[in-house]
Amino acid sequence: KQEVTQIPAALSVPEGENLVLNCSFTDSAIYNLQWFRQDPGKGLTSLLLIQSSQREQTSGRLNASLDKSSGRSTLYIAASQPGDSATYLCAVRYAGKSTFGDGTTLTVKP
Amino acid sequence: NAGVMQNPRHLVRRRGQEARLRCSPMKGHSHVYWYRQLPEEGLKFMVYLQKENIIDESGMPKERFSAEFPKEGPSILRIQQVVRGDSAAYFCASSWNRDSGEKLFFGSGTQLSVL
Numbered sequence: 245k246q247e248v249t250q251i252p253a254a255l256s257v258p259e260g261e262n263l264v265l266n267c268s269f270t271d272s273a274i275y276n277l278q279w280f281r282q283d284p285g286k287g288l289t290s291l292l293l294i295q296s297s298q299r300e301q302t303s304g305r306l307n308a309s310l311d312k313s314s315g316r317s318t319l320y321i322a323a324s325q326p327g328d329s330a331t332y333l334c335a336v337r338y339a340g341k342s343t344f345g346d347g348t349t350l351t352v353k354p
Numbered sequence: 355n356a357g358v359m360q361n362p363r364h365l366v367r368r369r370g371q372e373a374r375l376r377c378s379p380m381k382g383h384s385h386v387y388w389y390r391q392l393p394e395e396g397l398k399f400m401v402y403l404q405k406e407n408i409i410d411e412s413g414m415p416k417e418r419f420s421a422e423f424p425k426e427g428p429s430i431l432r433i434q435q436v437v438r439g440d441s442a443a444y445f446c447a448s449s450w451n452r453d454s455g456e457k458l459f460f461g462s463g464t465q466l467s468v469l
Contacts (some may be wrong), residue, residue, distance in 0.1 A: 278458065278459075285465075286463075288445065340402055341387060341410060342387070344397040344398070344399075346396035
């Protein structure tokens with residue numbers, strides 16, 4: 245069964261801190277892994293996409309890593325800001341569909 | 355190049371009525387995926403369609419729910435005889451190719467409220 249787990253479910257940090265969000269998956273036969281951001285009551289904004297053959301991707305203050313053999317991905321956010329407060333979702337793409345974790349809700353306090 | 359378009363943005367129905375949610379994929383995309391997000395939960399896969407075909411409906415409830423993606427026009431997710439438990443955000447995503455490494459593009463979702 246293809247399961248995706250995100251830990252922690254919620255995280256609160258002071259502004260300026262670096263932080264790591266975790267995503268684990270049970271089936272390593274993935275095509276890619278995509279990190280999304282979702283603001284309350286809004287849709288999904290794609291942050292980073294890592295192909296199965298890649299180890300990491302970077303965009304600005306965000307860095308995502310992928311270890312397919314261990315079934316893990318991390319999203320690293322540097323120098324967090326209050327505007328980073330949102331729910332972060334990882335989606336693992338398999339043949340035909342993507343499976344989502346339940347997300348990590350991040351609160352960055354000024 | 356418009357993104358994935360979903361309408362309506364908000365839909366209110368009374369119990370027993372029908373709900374029809376529409377999704378127009380990105381231009382050139384022929385693969386559509388529907389997801390449901392219940393309050394305080396993650397996105398759950400419902401159905402994957404290609405033009406005129408249902409490829410994977412393993413996440414669809416067995417009754418009252420149906421989906422189509424006709425040759426012309428948007429994909430439709432139809433919920434008959436809605437119940438309060440159907441209240442959720444319904445998201446549509448599209449892609450150009452099924453098994454490539456490309457990203458999914460999501461619409462803004464339809465928030466269904468059942469009174």
